[in-house]
Amino acid sequence: MGEKIGSTALINDGKHSYIDVVSSALVFTGIIGEYIGLHGFQGFAGMIIAVIIVYVGSTLTKYNLLVLLDACIDRDSLELLRKTVLSVKGVEGVHAIRIRRSGPYLFGEIHIEIERSLSADKIEGMISRINSEVKRVLPSIDHLIIQPETLKKDEIVVAVPIEDNRGLDSKISPHFGRAAFFIIARTRNGDIIDYKILENPARSLEKKKGIKTAEALKKRNIDVLVVEKLSEGPGYVFSDSLLGTAQPEGSSLKEVIINASTKFAEGQGSDS
Incomplete structure (x- = not known):
């Protein structure tokens, strides 16, 4: 019953009762052996009892130590958990x-890596899908705490x-x-x-210049847009792809690009 419902207390109590039954049986057998003339049999029975106690005790100790060390799930289940979480769209790492x-x-508690550009609603939906998938493949996990972390980009x-x-x-x-133009610079570690x-x-164009410009830049997979002010239309276009916007800070174009890149590489956020 303890194994069926996953109760450690019942499992340990059952093993304790098992030792009592076996020990009593061996003691009784030892007494009978001595009675019928098998001298030394009682001592042999005592040795068997000692071995059983040591074996069961070490097994329980090992199990409880694994629980204390947060290693109470087998490797196959742990790998299944990892693969299940990674299979959810939007999860970049675990x-x-x-x-x-x-x-x-x-x-359970798990940290996931996601893109910085994801909105709060999308992150919430992703966490909900992760919980549903995990409970489907590993129903023994009653509650899973998911900690989203933004994925650090090298470039x-x-x-x-x-x-x-x-x-x-x-x-x-x-x-x-x-x-008239846009310069699109690829940066890494503060260098262009x-x-x-x-x-x-x-x-x-006479109309929707900002939106069409944003759509063209979005196809270039830009991360940061340096702009003094971005209107609502272009902002909506970039809402699911851009890390953010930055004010032009610096005495030269090169310095402006490096400052914007460094700002977001350090995760300081957006001016928008």
Whole structure:
């Protein structure tokens, strides 16, 4: 019954009763052996009882130590838990899995890595799906605490509106939709690895310049947009892909790009 409901107390109590029964039987057998002339049989029975007690005691001690060390789930189940969580869309990584037992119940804690650009609603939905999937494949886990962490990116792509096409010597444009060009720079550890100049395909449009410009930049998979002000339409386009926006800070275009990249690499957040 203890194994059926996962109760450690019942399992231990059952093993204790088992030792009592076996010990009593061996003692009785030893007495009978001595009575019929099998001298030394009682001592042999005592040795068997001692071995049984040591074996059962060491087994229970090992199990309880594993519980105290948060190792109360087998490796196959732990790997199944990891794969199940990773299978949920939006989860980029899993670490720090801890499973604790409380009576017949298992309680878990797991840290997941997600993209920074995910909204609170999407993160909440992701956590709900993880809980549902985990309980489906591992019903013994009664409650799972999920700690989302943003995924650190080695490279950050920064886009800056510019007025002319002179590379890193270009002049920063105060406009977004009306900017003539955008410089898209790939950065790592505070350095610019490379960059491209993109002509704004929407600058000549009469309507929805900002939205069309945002759509063009989104296809370039940018992480950070340097802009003084971003209106609601373009902001909505970037809502599920951009780490954030940053004010142009620096005396040169290169310095502005590096400052924006460093700011988000350190996880300081957005000005928007």
